Amino acid sequence: MGHANYPKLGAMKAYEDIIRLPRLFGFLQKSLAQFVYVVRAPKSKEGYASIGGGSPLQRITDVQA
Secondary structure, three states: OOHHHHHOOOHHHHHEEEEEEEHHHHHHHHHHHHHHHHHHHHHHHHHHOOOOOOHHHHHOOOOOO
């Protein structure tokens, strides 16, 4: 997967929690989450770059802290 290219590893776990498969296909849950994460990562990276390179919510949170 190339962890250096995808620093937000928690995002993959989020996909695993969001995309729920029926019990019969539960064994595919992690693989599907990883696939979606890897496929979406370049698009997400591009989107974040277009708004300044990071999450606007993180900047707001940092200012409030």
